[in-house]
Amino acid sequence: xTRPRFHTMTGGLRVSGLHKRFGKVVALHGVDLEVARxxxxxxxxxxxAGKTTTMRGILGLVAMDAGSVxxxxxxxxxxxxxxxxxxxxERGLYPGMxxxxxxxxxxxxxxxxxxxxxxxxxxWADRVGLADRGKDLVQQLSTGNxxxxxxxxxxVHEPELMILDEPFxxxxxxxxxxxxxxMAEQVEKGASVVFSSHQxxxxxxxxxxxxxxxxxxxxxxxxxxxxxxxxxRRQLEIRWTGPVPAWSPPEALAQEAPPxxxxxxxxxxxxxxxxxxxxxxxxxxxxxxxxxxxxxEVFLELVGP
Amino acid sequence: MSWNLVKEVAEREIRTRARTKSFRIITGILVAAAxxxxxxxxxxxxxxxxxxxxTVGLVDVEETTQQQIMAFAEGNLDVTxxxxxxxxxxxxxxxxSDGDIxxxxxxxxxxxxxxxxxxxxxxxxxxxxxxxxxxxRGRMLGLDEGDIVQLLTPVQVEERFADKPGESEGVxxxxxxxxxxxxxxxxxxxxxxxxxxxxxxxxTRVIEVLLGHLRPRALLLGKVLGxxxxxxxxxxxxxxxxxxxxxxxxxVDIPSSVWHFVPIIVVSILGGLAIYNTFFALLGSLISRxxxxxQVIMPTLLxxxxxxxxxxxxxxxxxxxxxxxxxTLFPLTAPMLLPVRVARDAIAPWEIxxxxxxxxxxxxxxxxIAGRVYEFTLLxxxxxxxxxQVVRLSRGAALD
Numbered sequence: 001x002t003r004p005r006f007h008t009m010t011g012g013l014r015v016s017g018l019h020k021r022f023g024k025v026v027a028l029h030g031v032d033l034e035v036a037r038x039x040x041x042x043x044x045x046x047x048x049a050g051k052t053t054t055m056r057g058i059l060g061l062v063a064m065d066a067g068s069v070x071x072x073x074x075x076x077x078x079x080x081x082x083x084x085x086x087x088x089x090e091r092g093l094y095p096g097m098x099x100x101x102x103x104x105x106x107x108x109x110x111x112x113x114x115x116x117x118x119x120x121x122x123x124w125a126d127r128v129g130l131a132d133r134g135k136d137l138v139q140q141l142s143t144g145n146x147x148x149x150x151x152x153x154x155x156v157h158e159p160e161l162m163i164l165d166e167p168f169x170x171x172x173x174x175x176x177x178x179x180x181x182x183m184a185e186q187v188e189k190g191a192s193v194v195f196s197s198h199q200x201x202x203x204x205x206x207x208x209x210x211x212x213x214x215x216x217x218x219x220x221x222x223x224x225x226x227x228x229x230x231x232x233r234r235q236l237e238i239r240w241t242g243p244v245p246a247w248s249p250p251e252a253l254a255q256e257a258p259p260x261x262x263x264x265x266x267x268x269x270x271x272x273x274x275x276x277x278x279x280x281x282x283x284x285x286x287x288x289x290x291x292x293x294x295x296x297e298v299f300l301e302l303v304g305p
Numbered sequence: 306m307s308w309n310l311v312k313e314v315a316e317r318e319i320r321t322r323a324r325t326k327s328f329r330i331i332t333g334i335l336v337a338a339a340x341x342x343x344x345x346x347x348x349x350x351x352x353x354x355x356x357x358x359x360t361v362g363l364v365d366v367e368e369t370t371q372q373q374i375m376a377f378a379e380g381n382l383d384v385t386x387x388x389x390x391x392x393x394x395x396x397x398x399x400x401x402s403d404g405d406i407x408x409x410x411x412x413x414x415x416x417x418x419x420x421x422x423x424x425x426x427x428x429x430x431x432x433x434x435x436x437x438x439x440x441x442r443g444r445m446l447g448l449d450e451g452d453i454v455q456l457l458t459p460v461q462v463e464e465r466f467a468d469k470p471g472e473s474e475g476v477x478x479x480x481x482x483x484x485x486x487x488x489x490x491x492x493x494x495x496x497x498x499x500x501x502x503x504x505x506x507x508x509t510r511v512i513e514v515l516l517g518h519l520r521p522r523a524l525l526l527g528k529v530l531g532x533x534x535x536x537x538x539x540x541x542x543x544x545x546x547x548x549x550x551x552x553x554x555x556x557v558d559i560p561s562s563v564w565h566f567v568p569i570i571v572v573s574i575l576g577g578l579a580i581y582n583t584f585f586a587l588l589g590s591l592i593s594r595x596x597x598x599x600q601v602i603m604p605t606l607l608x609x610x611x612x613x614x615x616x617x618x619x620x621x622x623x624x625x626x627x628x629x630x631x632x633t634l635f636p637l638t639a640p641m642l643l644p645v646r647v648a649r650d651a652i653a654p655w656e657i658x659x660x661x662x663x664x665x666x667x668x669x670x671x672x673x674i675a676g677r678v679y680e681f682t683l684l685x686x687x688x689x690x691x692x693x694q695v696v697r698l699s700r701g702a703a704l705d
Contacts, residue, residue: 056513056684060517078520081517082518084517086514088510090510090513092509092510092511092514092515093509094506095509097317106518108313109313109515
């Protein structure tokens with residue numbers, strides 16, 4: 001199993017050794033997470049891994065039994081928490097409030113004055129594509145648009161740290177693209193952004209860093225490329241010009257493949273040049289790829305049964 | 306705790322709740338009723354057009370006597386006459402027996418009844434007939450007309466009562482009753498609104514977003530203050546409308562003494578709103594669905610009902626019984642009994658001070674307890690949370 005490796009961080013969020021027990025249920029027993037300023041981190045894990053509890057712990061919604069949450073190197077305070085933008089997994093909005101009023105209200109709770117909150121509410125409503133829906137009641141919006149409101153609510157006070165719990169769940173491709181852009185913009189501005197998602201391809205595209213938790217503990221952390229490279233396996237894909245030969249590399253596991261193609265799972269230590277040479281002896285090779293597994297496979301390696 | 310955040314929460318509650326149709330309609334109906342009541346009463350005063358109809362039979366009675374009777378009866382009895390002069394006496398007796406006439410005057414000195422004397426009519430007719438007779442006698446004695454009139458001018462008889470009811474007792478009873486009703490109805494209506502507000506925040510999960518920015522106690526306080534302010538606003542609009550209508554129509558004289566105890570009544574109603582809104586909010590945090598409200602509401606209804614029933618007995622009966630006195634000191638029933646006893650002037654100043662003091666302590670304690678419970682129940686969803694579970698949660702345990 002790949003153990004967590006942390007790099008030195010000068011600013012941002014650092015969560016260390018979080019422990020939380022709910023009666024007989026151990027929810028967290030050693031979660032570590034780091035999100036530097038200007039960094040986008042994917043926070044991955046299967047259902048029940050402890051992602052939401054960790055996020056709630058960072059927000060101070062749930063008191064932890066042990067561990068620490070620091071911001072810029074010091075224990076996170078109530079004041080620091082005003083600078084967090086949170087998008088919960090189960091969307092939370094007042095159905096009977098108007099869109100602009102709702103965004104503005106949360107802005108004021110986050111410490112903005114009335115005028116600034118109103119101005120920002122308009123800006124973010126426009127930015128998430130709800131420019132003409134400001135006076136509509138939240139309950140009059142579609143689920144997707146309500147999710148856009150939820151995003152605007154998380155952004156209205158232009159937080160330094162964004163915690164997004166399953167932000168892409170249920171979004172259409174247009175909204176996914178908008179949300180991805182917004183997250184990237186915030187990172188560009190220097191915000192720390194951490195988000196959870198089960199859409200691993202999306203995470204692989206968006207996040208440079210990921211932290212994977214399972215069973216209430218951090219199983220791996222690092223860049224996506226690093227985690228993929230740390231895998232003990234590689235994927236060898238060979239495209240043949242003629243019939244597919246009955247050839248298999250040593251210690252390989254054949255995978256399902258389309259016609260004219262062979263896919264094998266081989267040890268990471270395998271020599272790709274030697275494998276290509278062997279394959280060429282067995283048949284007519286037109287193309288070869290030798291890659292570490294995708295994030296989804298790394299994820300399964302780390303958290304799977 | 307940031308009071309700015311409390312204010313924000315309170316303002317949101319007021320804005321969103323006051324905008325609801327139900328609140329506007331109910332307030333409109335109450336204000337209309339408060340204003341229309343005195344106006345209707347002034348336009349159709351009790352008995353104004355409904356004077357007792359009296360028919361008087363006449364046998365050889367002079368015109369002046371009839372005029373005198375009409376003058377005396379004005380505003381008290383609606384008198385009409387039927388002349389039986391020259392008709393057989395049996396016909397007069399039959400008219401009396403049939404109820405066609407209430408009484409007959411024969412010759413100016415005799416009143417004829419069917420079976421028994423009606424003293425209201427008799428009093429009027431005796432006075433008129435006596436005056437007529439005195440006038441005749443005076444003339445016979447050669448008295449000057451002016452002297453006779455002076456003699457007949459009614460003497461102003463003053464009255465004195467050994468146990469006269471207080472000047473404002475009627476109004477005080479009315480104020481006591483209104484105070485009791487307000488202290489009973491407002492906490493129920495607005496307390497349940499508070500409860501529904503808490504449940505809405507839990508069921509929609511907006512609570513997670515809110516608690517990222519403010520502490521549970523600030524949220525609770527803001528909610529209690531906001532919805533309490535709405536209740537006070539509604540009460541003031543209704544009472545204001547009622548008072549203005551009463552003053553304009555002059556239906557009831559409001560004694561100045563009333564204004565002396567109104568502040569205490571207002572304070573006790575405010576205390577009631579504070580303690581019950583907090584109580585309802587606490588209970589709301591134990592459930593996640595509005596349909597579960599009936600399961601948890603009982604602890605609030607019991608003291609409310611007890612206070613109301615005992616309060617009603619104090620409005621119309623003994624306001625200083627031992628039970629009334631004890632419940633005046635209990636914070637959950639004090640808001641209903643204080644207005645009654647104060648309005649009825651049946652409470653010592655020290656009792657008022659003690660009762661309000663205990664009410665204040667009760668509100669403070671309940672806010673602390675509710676704030677604590679809130680912290681552990683607001684994020685819990687699913688089935689109703691029992692009190693045993695609340696204790697476990699406060700120790701960091703999880704729900705089953």
